Each structure stands twice: as structure tokens, then as C-alpha cells.
Amino acid sequence: MRLDKFLKVSRIIKRRTVANEACDSERVMINGRMAKASTHVKVGDIVEIKFGERIFKFQVLLVDEVVKKEDTAQMYRMIEESSEQK
16 A cells, blocks of 8 residues: 555555655655655555654554554554654
């Protein structure tokens, strides 16, 4: 599954266009490498997203095209949530 679609389906980012913009502005990394919106996500990948000064790091547990809202938490496991210190 494409990264932008995964971020939308898992409801980490509400809209696919916003997920695309985050990838285009180099705020998303997969396994330590900058990721484009078209990068394929697979189970076991470590994804890191920068939202302003906050960093969300999680592991992909499930890749599914359609997921109910209450089941989205099963798609990933949070590893780290932190704020950048300047």
C-alpha cells in the first residue's frame, strides 16, 4: 500500500492530500530514509513523522485497504512520541 494511503486509512493523517504534502515536504521517513507518498509500506516498517515540533514514530502492524474507525489502532504500534528541543 502507498504511504499516503496508509496514513489516511489508519487515520494518522485525516486526508490523503495532507499526507501527500507531508511526504513532499520531507517530513516522513520509513526505516530511517526519506519517503515519498508513493513509497510502499509493509508490515514491520518503522515510520517517523514530524508535525511541527512533535515527532511520531510507529511500527506498521497491519496493512489493509479498508478498516473500520474503531479498528485503526490495530494497524500500528506507537514507539515514540516526543517534542523536538531546539
